[in-house]
Amino acid sequence: MKVLPYMEISFILEKLILIIIVFAVTMFFALYSTLAERKVAGFIQDRYGPNRAGIFGILQPLADGAKLFSKEEFMPDTPNKVLFTIGPAMAMIVSLLGSAVIPWANKFVIAGVEYIPQVADINIALLYVVAVMSTAIYGIVIGAWASNNKYSLMGGIRAGAQMVSYEVAMGLSLIALVMMTGTFSLREITEQQAGFGWNAFYQPLTLFIFLICSFAECNRTPFDLAECESELVNGHHTEFSSMKMGFYMFSEYVSMFFSSALISILFFGGYNYPGMEWVADNWGGNIANTLAVLTLLGKISFFIFFYMWVRWTIPRFRYDQLMRLGWKMLFPLALFNILLVGVLILIFK
Structure with missing residues (x-):
């Protein structure tokens, strides 16, 4: 029997603890995003949101979770019972995988030992992110197919076509970003934006394309045609x-959390904040990195609010409008953006 060295055991334990922490933070944000969604909707529509369960409705997500657990579990008359179970599980699992490559801060030093707050610091993190985001559709399509319901099948087909349409433009926008940064590592991209050197200032068109595509990736309004109530029931x-329904609902909010983190990292400096070096020199690296984690969570919270704001402000597109936007507008615009970035790099570098 092979005995692992102490350093390997310590590394494995460090990563396991970090995975648990990241998972807990992700699920906390997903859980309370359901409350924030209804509070934002209430504010925009000039009405109260949930305010009965706990002070200001703070216990409402726990009540919703208890309700979902206690609801009767039923299964339609379908020959694909295994796929019917796998669909929501796959949607939830895939939505959680992206958080593995998020860099939360620089190194923490505790008792002379350095700890990197990132589950997996890989040099092809951006490719990993694209691969994970492109497989998120399988949970929806599998569940829709296994439901043996024409409305569900139509929603799955719409989701698949939508994903293909907007993945192309999103991938092309990331190519333009990589051309400027010269790396696929999310940590290196973050470190290049120290201070206010945000990529959003240098590539606003790339940000515009990526932001629109992220709404389609998360199945958020105005691109939630896969679950259009007025046409497809749910x-x-x-x-x-x-x-099972809860997994689909939470996977959407987890995806929104991850997309917000990715937008913050790629275009708005990630965990960087003004005066970070001064804080590290005068107050210590650990305090500076703690503030860095809070800074990233603050940026994530802002973009989650932005997703919600758009949902309750802009009406849903028709499906032909959604396809036209993806193929006839965003796709050519993304190609033009690559050409534009290439020309600017040749001129200024």
Whole structure:
């Protein structure tokens, strides 16, 4: 029997603890995003949101979770019972995978030992992110197909076509970003934006394309045609109940959390904040890095609010409008953006 060296055991334990922390933070944000969604909707529509469960409705997500757990579990008359179960599980698992490559701060030093607050610091993190985001659709399509329901199937087909349409423009926008940064590492991209050297200032068109595509990737309004109530009842999750439906709902909010983190890292400096070096020199690196984590969480919270604001402000597109936007507008615009970035690099570098 092979005995692992002490350093390997310590490394494994460090990563396991970090995975648990990142998972807990992600689920906390997803859980309370459901409350924030209804509070924002209430504010925009000039009405109260949930305010009965706890002070200001703070216990409402826990009540919703208890309700989902206690609801009756039923399954439609479908020959694909295994796929019916796998669909929501896959949607939830895939939405959680992206958080593995998020850099939360620089190195913490505790008792003379350095700890990097990032589960996996890989040099092809951006490729990993694209791969994970492109597989998120499988949970929706599998669940829709296995539901044996024409409305669910239509929602799954819409989701698949939408994903393909907007993945192309999103991938091309990331190519333009990589051309300027010269790296696929999210940590290196973050470090290049120290201070106010945000990529959003240098590539606003790339940000515009990526931001629109992220709404489609997360199935958020105005691109939530996969679950359009007025046409498809509830779309791909019409036949799902209890925690199966809960998994689909939470996977959307987890995806929104990850997309917000990715936008913050790629275009708005990630964990960087003004005066970070001064704080590190005068107050210590650990305090500076703690503030860095809070800074990134603050940026994530802002973009989660932005997703919600757009949802309750802009009406849903028709499906032909959604396809036209993806293929006839964003796709050519993304190609032009690559050409523009290439020309600017040749001129100024």
